[in-house]
Amino acid sequence: MAVLKVIEVLSSSETSWEDATKKAVEKASKSVKHIRSVYVQDQSASVKEGKVTEFRVNLKITFELE
Known part of the structure; x- marks a missing residue:
């Protein structure tokens, strides 16, 4: 049986x-x-002077514990 863990990453x-x-x-x-x-x-973006300057994501990464 695998045990999984989830972490949040930006x-x-x-x-x-x-x-x-x-x-x-x-x-x-x-x-x-x-x-x-x-x-x-989640997704978001930074805007400066009417233009998107940066794309941002909030992720959940799932991995198996050893």
């Missing part, structure tokens, strides 16, 4: 929400092993 990108998600998973995988899935809980 990430941002100047490119897209998808890029912010990929960056979060890549960074988390350096210290968290056995990542099984990621759930995008």
Whole structure:
């Protein structure tokens, strides 16, 4: 029987929400092993002078405990 744990991670990108998600998973995988899935809980963006300058995501990462 596997035991799973969920952590919450925030990430941002100047490119897209998808890029912010990929960056979060890549960074988390350096210290968290056995990542099984990621759930995008929330998305937002920063706007300056009428233009989107940063995409932000709030993620839940699920991984298996050893």
